[in-house]
Amino acid sequence: MRLLSPFSSQSFDPLFIYFPGMDGTGKLFDRQAEKLKNFFAIRCLSIPSYDQSDWSTLVHKTVTLIRKELEAHPHSSVYICGESFGGCLAMKVALEFPELIEKIILVNPASSFNKHSFLKFGVELNQWVPNIVYKVATMVLLGFLGSSNRMNTKDSKALLDAMQSLPQDVVSWRLSLLRDFRINSAKLRMFEKPILLLASQEDKLLPSVDEGRELINYFPNSRLTILPESGHACLLEDNVNLLEILEKHDFLSASNTLIMDNG
Template sequence: MAEPVPLKLYAPTGKHPNRPMFVYLPGMDGSGELFALQSAGLKSHFDIRCLVIPGDDLSSWERLAHQAVQLIRQEAGMAPVYLCGESFGACLALRIVALAPALASHLILINSASSFHRFPWLHWVANLTPWVAPPLYQSSNLFSLPVLANLSRIGEVNRQALMRAMTAVTQSSAAWRMALLSQFRLEPLQLQRVTAPTLLVASLGDRLLPSLEEAQRLAELLPNPRIYPLPHSGHASLLEDGVNLGAIMGAVGFLPNQIRDSEKLPSGNQPAPLAT
């Protein structure tokens, strides 16, 4: 049996070694390509890396986290690390900081999929996916788009990019990643050991998962949380025209060299959203 292709980090805007490192952990597509819209607004502040999980990867959470920690340490060196995970990637980010609590100086979780296991219908989808006929699997991706994203808030270019990313995920890979989400639990991670301030971005219009409720749950487990609600966004919020992650991070004092006003923004507070 051939050795699995390892994970890798790529620099979508080139390398800038004198800046803090921003590491994006992607959702189910595993490519990091959908982060392009947000990279433009962050590249002046960070040395950006996107994690790539190969389409045929069948690694456990433990293996994914160990590989990612090793890669990030090699790339970042002594630079501060801003670790950002979206959906599936948010679960991986939680596994990473549980494994290496001091790795990240800041943690950003966007519509975390850590509640996946609490919904029986998602278990049913995960169990059925490996057995669906391939043509039906491909067509089901298109039907699931309105659940995954608020398409009215996503421009045509990003809508096409989302469709390409969804169809690029192989059926076996999608089934495996959903199985991982079904197995994911927060309780064993001992998140109280994490010292990094955490930004929890949650879409109130998420039709796939209860993102705000999960952000509130995570805020009770993490020692230094801030919740930032997106009132009209869907699950794939970073593709929406009105959502600017750099501006959100600036609003809560998460950009490099910002001084956070602890009186103005106490821990656990919900600032007024920038995106509508």
């Protein structure tokens, strides 16, 4: 595992770490990173396509990377942004190591996966599907992840390529992690750092709005924003601007806000 640095940055900029979806590539954040790069030191967590670590190992590998980054470049604060699978990892990192994190953004977190029997059945089914069928299935799944009319051709292709980059056994393993994902509700209620939840109304993969509403009932310092026309992979959509959403919900640091005002 490693942290990708898509842009150069100043060592004193707030550190913004993107935790990717199940593909783990960390390369599907370019659209948003381009807008955020003047306000943060952007890092994208990249999980190798062969990696079959359990949750505990993923958490500790991620925290090790964050600590090394902070030692080399002492940033003023750390934001983590977890999307889908990455949202689950972000919650586990934040709950186990809250002292490292300043603010959290969760984008359609896949924490509701284990609450739906038909999705859990898919974990078992995926292991027995022939490879050619699996490849076709990923193309079908693309329609559940996002609306083609809300993404440009380049981003749609990048999403498909990322999905197809994972070996079938790794997909099965990461689906099993989502099936087995659990977090202690008492820990959620004790977590006081600011959390911003983004939930897509038109998510065809997971009931993200319902999950967002449930999570804000647990997290004491959280707020929910619903994206009315967006699908599951909303950060790839042309009309979704994460920087504007952060500004709207006062989720930028004082130095960030000053840059916005002067921009």
